[in-house]
Amino acid sequence: MKIAEGMPKTYYHYPRIVAIAGISLGREVNFIPLVWHTGLSFSPPLYGISISPKRYSYELVLKSGEFSVNFVEYKYRHIVERMGSVSGRDIDKAKLLGLNFKKGVKTNAPLLDISYIVHECELIEHYKLGDHTLFVGLVKATHYKEDYFDDKTMLKVESISPLLYLGRHVYITVDPESKSAEG
Numbered sequence: 001m002k003i004a005e006g007m008p009k010t011y012y013h014y015p016r017i018v019a020i021a022g023i024s025l026g027r028e029v030n031f032i033p034l035v036w037h038t039g040l041s042f043s044p045p046l047y048g049i050s051i052s053p054k055r056y057s058y059e060l061v062l063k064s065g066e067f068s069v070n071f072v073e074y075k076y077r078h079i080v081e082r083m084g085s086v087s088g089r090d091i092d093k094a095k096l097l098g099l100n101f102k103k104g105v106k107t108n109a110p111l112l113d114i115s116y117i118v119h120e121c122e123l124i125e126h127y128k129l130g131d132h133t134l135f136v137g138l139v140k141a142t143h144y145k146e147d148y149f150d151d152k153t154m155l156k157v158e159s160i161s162p163l164l165y166l167g168r169h170v171y172i173t174v175d176p177e178s179k180s181a182e183g
């Protein structure tokens with residue numbers, strides 16, 4: 001094994017599943033692709049997203065105090081790539097990418113129509129961690145396409161391909177053939 005000091009700026013610990021955070025402030029709506037995000041707690045239900053202060057979405061999340069976390073299929077990788085290459089500061093991404101969305105039921109955060117699952121979150125904490133900030137959301141509602149989940153609420157990877165990111169503009173999905181139930 002080769003040893004590098006600290007964590008080199010690489011994608012060694014990828015692939016990671018892509019999420020799209022949606023934020024709405026007044027009449028403005030923005031979407032940002034993220035790979036640095038995670039579930040944090042079941043009770044209360046908490047979900048964390050990590051955003052650099054350089055992003056326009058950073059100030060929108062802080063000001064609105066709400067965000068949605070949307071998951072989309074592999075087939076939408078081109079949209080995600082474009083979404084991550086422009087800023088809501090300069091352009092209306094929903095218009096640019098022809099995205100349809102609706103307002104949440106518990107928050108004003110925008111929910112993307114193309115998502116197979118979305119968490120609606122209320123911002124309860126944020127922590128500056130190095131060059132990113134971890135925004136912690138209390139999940140107020142989860143919307144999901146029932147057909148895409150089995151009765152144990154597990155994603156049916158035989159019918160749907162989740163979108164994963166490998167780094168350096170490369171996307172990948174899972175191989176359902178590799179699925180293996182142990183124990």
Ligand SMILES: Cc1cc2nc3c(=O)[nH]c(=O)nc-3n(C[C@H](O)[C@H](O)[C@H](O)COP(=O)(O)O)c2cc1C
Pocket residue numbers: 018030031032033034035036037050051052054055056057058080081083084085086087088089132165
């Ligand atoms: C697949 C992918 C994953 C990304 N993950 C993150 C992330 O976890 N955190 C982050 O701050 N930026 C991340 N980015 C970069 C932002 O999405 C990108 O800078 C975006 O254009 C910012 O938009 P905004 O200025 O409208 O907020 C990612 C980009 C892509 C394409």
